[in-house]
Amino acid sequence: xxxPTLGIVDTTFARVDMxxxxxxxxxxxxxxxxxxxxxxxxxxxxxxxxxxxxKRLISQAGCDLVMALGQVxxxxxxxxxxxxxxxxxxQAQIATDTHVLEVFVHTDEAEDPGRLRWLAENRAREHARxxxxxxxxxxxxxxxxxxxQREGYHDEGPIEVPADPPKEDT
Amino acid sequence: xxxPTLGIVDTTFARVDMxxxxxxxxxxxxxxxxxxxxxxxxxxxxxxxxxxxxKRLISQAGCDLVMALGQVxxxxxxxxxxxxxxxxxxQAQIATDTHVLEVFVHTDEAEDPGRLRWLAENRAREHARxxxxxxxxxxxxxxxxxxxQREGYHDEGPIEVPADPPKEDT
Amino acid sequence: xxxPTLGIVDTTFARVDMxxxxxxxxxxxxxxxxxxxxxxxxxxxxxxxxxxxxKRLISQAGCDLVMALGQVxxxxxxxxxxxxxxxxxxQAQIATDTHVLEVFVHTDEAEDPGRLRWLAENRAREHARxxxxxxxxxxxxxxxxxxxQREGYHDEGPIEVPADPPKEDT
Amino acid sequence: xxxPTLGIVDTTFARVDMxxxxxxxxxxxxxxxxxxxxxxxxxxxxxxxxxxxxKRLISQAGCDLVMALGQVxxxxxxxxxxxxxxxxxxQAQIATDTHVLEVFVHTDEAEDPGRLRWLAENRAREHARxxxxxxxxxxxxxxxxxxxQREGYHDEGPIEVPADPPKEDT
Amino acid sequence: xxxPTLGIVDTTFARVDMxxxxxxxxxxxxxxxxxxxxxxxxxxxxxxxxxxxxKRLISQAGCDLVMALGQVxxxxxxxxxxxxxxxxxxQAQIATDTHVLEVFVHTDEAEDPGRLRWLAENRAREHARxxxxxxxxxxxxxxxxxxxQREGYHDEGPIEVPADPPKEDT
Numbered sequence: 135x136x137x138p139t140l141g142i143v144d145t146t147f148a149r150v151d152m153x154x155x156x157x158x159x160x161x162x163x164x165x166x167x168x169x170x171x172x173x174x175x176x177x178x179x180x181x182x183x184x185x186x187x188x189k190r191l192i193s194q195a196g197c198d199l200v201m202a203l204g205q206v207x208x209x210x211x212x213x214x215x216x217x218x219x220x221x222x223x224x225q226a227q228i229a230t231d232t233h234v235l236e237v238f239v240h241t242d243e244a245e246d247p248g249r250l251r252w253l254a255e256n257r258a259r260e261h262a263r264x265x266x267x268x269x270x271x272x273x274x275x276x277x278x279x280x281x282x283q284r285e286g287y288h289d290e291g292p293i294e295v296p297a298d299p300p301k302e303d304t
Numbered sequence: 305x306x307x308p309t310l311g312i313v314d315t316t317f318a319r320v321d322m323x324x325x326x327x328x329x330x331x332x333x334x335x336x337x338x339x340x341x342x343x344x345x346x347x348x349x350x351x352x353x354x355x356x357x358x359k360r361l362i363s364q365a366g367c368d369l370v371m372a373l374g375q376v377x378x379x380x381x382x383x384x385x386x387x388x389x390x391x392x393x394x395q396a397q398i399a400t401d402t403h404v405l406e407v408f409v410h411t412d413e414a415e416d417p418g419r420l421r422w423l424a425e426n427r428a429r430e431h432a433r434x435x436x437x438x439x440x441x442x443x444x445x446x447x448x449x450x451x452x453q454r455e456g457y458h459d460e461g462p463i464e465v466p467a468d469p470p471k472e473d474t
Numbered sequence: 475x476x477x478p479t480l481g482i483v484d485t486t487f488a489r490v491d492m493x494x495x496x497x498x499x500x501x502x503x504x505x506x507x508x509x510x511x512x513x514x515x516x517x518x519x520x521x522x523x524x525x526x527x528x529k530r531l532i533s534q535a536g537c538d539l540v541m542a543l544g545q546v547x548x549x550x551x552x553x554x555x556x557x558x559x560x561x562x563x564x565q566a567q568i569a570t571d572t573h574v575l576e577v578f579v580h581t582d583e584a585e586d587p588g589r590l591r592w593l594a595e596n597r598a599r600e601h602a603r604x605x606x607x608x609x610x611x612x613x614x615x616x617x618x619x620x621x622x623q624r625e626g627y628h629d630e631g632p633i634e635v636p637a638d639p640p641k642e643d644t
Numbered sequence: 645x646x647x648p649t650l651g652i653v654d655t656t657f658a659r660v661d662m663x664x665x666x667x668x669x670x671x672x673x674x675x676x677x678x679x680x681x682x683x684x685x686x687x688x689x690x691x692x693x694x695x696x697x698x699k700r701l702i703s704q705a706g707c708d709l710v711m712a713l714g715q716v717x718x719x720x721x722x723x724x725x726x727x728x729x730x731x732x733x734x735q736a737q738i739a740t741d742t743h744v745l746e747v748f749v750h751t752d753e754a755e756d757p758g759r760l761r762w763l764a765e766n767r768a769r770e771h772a773r774x775x776x777x778x779x780x781x782x783x784x785x786x787x788x789x790x791x792x793q794r795e796g797y798h799d800e801g802p803i804e805v806p807a808d809p810p811k812e813d814t
Numbered sequence: 815x816x817x818p819t820l821g822i823v824d825t826t827f828a829r830v831d832m833x834x835x836x837x838x839x840x841x842x843x844x845x846x847x848x849x850x851x852x853x854x855x856x857x858x859x860x861x862x863x864x865x866x867x868x869k870r871l872i873s874q875a876g877c878d879l880v881m882a883l884g885q886v887x888x889x890x891x892x893x894x895x896x897x898x899x900x901x902x903x904x905q906a907q908i909a910t911d912t913h914v915l916e917v918f919v920h921t922d923e924a925e926d927p928g929r930l931r932w933l934a935e936n937r938a939r940e941h942a943r944x945x946x947x948x949x950x951x952x953x954x955x956x957x958x959x960x961x962x963q964r965e966g967y968h969d970e971g972p973i974e975v976p977a978d979p980p981k982e983d984t
Contacts, residue, residue: 144959146944149973151960177955179944179965182900182916186907193911211920214897217384220352222904224392227356228399229908231363236352240381248976264316264349275347279314280321285349293319296418387554390522394562397526398569401533406522410551434486434519445517449484450491455519463489466588557724560692564732567696568739571703576692580721604656604689615687619654620661625689633659636758727894730862734902737866738909741873746862750891774826774859785857789824790831795859803829806928 137170138269141191141200147180148205150251152237152258156201159262169270181206181238182215185222192230200234201265203258208241216240233268237261239286257286307340308439311361311370317350318375318424319417322407325425326371329432339440351376351408352385355392362400370404371435373428378411386410403438407431409456427456477510478609481531481540487520488545488594489587492577495595496541499602509610521546521578522555525562528574532566540574541605543598548581556580573608577601579626597626647680648779651701651710657690658715658764659757662747665765666711669772679780691716691748692725695732698744702736710744711775713768718751726750743778747771749796767796817850818949821871821880827860828885828934829927832917835935836881839942849950861886861918862895865902872910880914881945883938888921896920913948917941919966937966 140160144153153175164171174195178187181204191197202223206216216238227234237258244250264285267274282290310330314323323345334341344365348357351374361367372393376386386408397404407428414420434455437444452460480500484493493515504511514535518527521544531537542563546556556578567574577598584590604625607614622630650670654663663685674681684705688697691714701707712733716726726748737744747768754760774795777784792800820840824833833855844851854875858867861884871877882903886896896918907914917938924930944965947954962970 146955146958146961146963148960149962149970151972153959175956176952177959178913178948179915179941179955179963182904183913185904186911186913189908190911215900217388218897218900218904220385220388221391221901222908224352224355224388224395225904225908228359228392228395231356231360233348233353233356235349247973251973251976261349268348272346275316275349276345278316279323279347280318281316282319283316283349290319292321293417293421296421387558390555390558391561394522394525394558394565398529398562398565401526401530403518403523403526405519431519438518442516445486445519446515448486449493449517450488451486452489453486453519460489462491463587463591466591468588557728560725560728561731564692564695564728564735568699568732568735571696571700573688573693573696575689601689608688612686615656615689616685618656619663619687620658621656622659623656623689630659632661633757633761636761638758727898730895730898731901734862734865734898734905738869738902738905741866741870743858743863743866745859771859778858782856785826785859786855788826789833789857790828791826792829793826793859800829802831803927803931806931808928 137172138198139172139174139196140265140269141188141195141197142173142175142203143184143187143191143200144175144177144203145180145184145205146177148203148254149247150205150239150254152203152239152254155255155258156203156237156262159259160266163263163266167270169266171266171269180215181219182222184219185226188223188234189226189230192226192232197232199232199265199269201237201261202234203237205254206238206240212241235261235265237285253286260285307342308368309342309344309366310435310439311358311365311367312343312345312373313354313357313361313370314345314347314373315350315354315375316347318373320375320409320421320424322373322409322424322428325428326373326407326432329429330436333433333436337440339436341436341439350385351389352392354389355396358393358404359396359400362396362402367402369402369435369439371407371431372404373407375424376408376410382411405431405435407455423456430455477512478538479512479514479536480605480609481528481535481537482513482515482543483524483527483531483540484515484517484543485520485524485545486517488543490545490579490591490594492543492579492594492598495598496543496577496602499599500606503603503606507610509606511606511609520555521559522562524559525566528563529566529570532570532572537572539572539605539609541577541601542574543577544579545594546578546580552581575601575605577625593626600625647682648708649682649684649706650775650779651698651705651707652683652685652713653694653697653701653710654685654687654713655690655694655715656687658713660715660749660761660764662713662749662764662768665768666713666747666772669769670776673773673776677780679776681776681779690725691729692732694729695736698733699736699740702740702742707742709742709775709779711747711771712744713747715764716748716750722751745771745775747795763796770795817852818878819852819854819876820945820949821868821875821877822853822855822883823864823867823871823880824855824857824883825860825864825885826857828883830885830919830931830934832883832919832934832938835938836883836917836942839939840946843943843946847950849946851946851949860895861899862902864899865906868903868914869906869910872906872912877912879912879945879949881917881941882914883917884919885934886918886920892921915941915945917965933966940965
């Protein structure tokens, strides 16, 4: 059986090269686990071009999973663009029965560019880990179900059983 | 005839393991009613990954009904993600003619984590009951039509016929 | 030729049994006009389950038209759910080339429960009339085009030709 | 070659008969240009019924272009309905590769009913002109590209080349 | 192998002829790079007519990529129209696996008409460059991944590696 194919689609709009961090994490995983994976990468202008870019990676380049990397600007119109891109990515996934992991970093998530760069790269790395788990070890995700994982920042962790649990709706 | 298949898809983002409560309720039902049901479970990173996760359970794993379990964060962007996930779930259902019960708990629905955990588990249980009714006893839902059922909190109940009903548009 | 089939899908969430009012109006029409109609009814948990419920009535139960009956809660999240349900209903209609009449009553449309119940039943009745007209007498709707019909409340009526019509864009 | 077919779908909700103004403009055009056109008209209850009404005119009645005529009420919920109807009309167009010209008049676009009626009829007439141009003379639209046309009100006209054009991003 | 086909769809609503600037940039590129390209152009009334216009250029005129040129008015309803048009364009792309580059200029992006005209033409030119790169030299986009490109205004450039990068989430 040939190895699976991972697609990476990113943008010229973003100010951080998240694809590099993504590839580094994937390469480490492949080495550590002795797995093989083909990677196909495409770059499009902006986040609204990501959905069809992802869909083409699936339907034309045969990708088994796609990571869509993008940066969202700070203005209201940027957030609307991100919303529209997300809806397109939803449609691309439903049409192909294939996961497209959306790795978006929002400019207003960090107070200075250096921190934003760090966050973007870290989020890309943690989603790259999700990607290889979905492809090679889905049970790893199942073990983490309901445990409050957060990509880019500290995990929140699960809510423990309270000492005095509520018994009814009061 | 082989028994129906129920899919459960949940997330690593959630801080409560709603799948466990779901399974307990289903197991009780199956025992009480002497029914059989295959269950397939998948875990994805976040709620925006639930729609394609549900669709894959239907089209690839042959599920007859899917429960999509997720927790929605407290920020505006979390609510937007939930909205986008819901629209994807709508598309998955329309594309497959299959019910995907959306079991979302919102972080701001409860004032402390313990209560949120209780609410999440209770909502999962009540929707698990809806799931088995849709699969085995649709008439049970029909009997409850228009009776103000609420999953997770107290039911509101039906509006009774007023003693002095309005006769016209005044 | 076999008679047409009407689907009715409603929810356990609603606090009023709009299906009963719907059926009464339809039965009266059938008697008065000596027409036949098969009716299939399904109940789902909430309004976000209505779109696939309607689609299943069309694609699996062969319905020629569906009435989707639902009540929308008073909170912002309830309105968002209604919006999402409506978008799903739009998709179900486009996918099947079949009308799904959305009969939603909003909890904040009336100040007390008795009035809300009256409104819900009245709206269901007026949309039931639309349903049978679409199936048996589409010309009845054409005669009312542009006449300001309102389901549930008083009709607004057409805007009459003004005595002194504006001649240009001023 | 048989003449093209134009569909008109309108609502009983609207308070102005925009279909009449539409037909008058089309008839004038056909007479002036010695062209033939079949017209099919359907009426549905409200604007959320227009998308499937338009799609049925295309897929079942063979229309080559549809005009969807509707009036939008003044409340927030009316605007949301219009948004939902528009998204449905987008889907109908994408699914059929056929133009559906949306001719919506908003109740709050005019201060009194007489003026609203005038506006609705004028907008219907100007979009009827677009419809026949799309069917018979697409070059007429191309000649007007970028010229600030407005349906219903005065055209805004093109922006002229400024005497002192900006040379760079300052 | 026959040369690729580029579609251009624009509107009569816009007040700037962005198609001209688009064509000039494309012609320069073709001359400089000794490439051939067929161009098909269509004009529709407004931005909500662009999605199906673009889809028809792909499915009926065989275009390999489409540029959708539009101007968005300054009012809230104009922004909603742009949002709806964008969602339609997303659907057109997903349905055809073909890029539709959305080139929208917003009236409130510039303070005077002359500046708006400059911006519209400049944005059209920069997106025309993206279009030919997608068709002939996709590697050019890949080289610019994560470099903060902006169409119409100055590029923002990449975020440099900070001298003192954050080590962890603090």
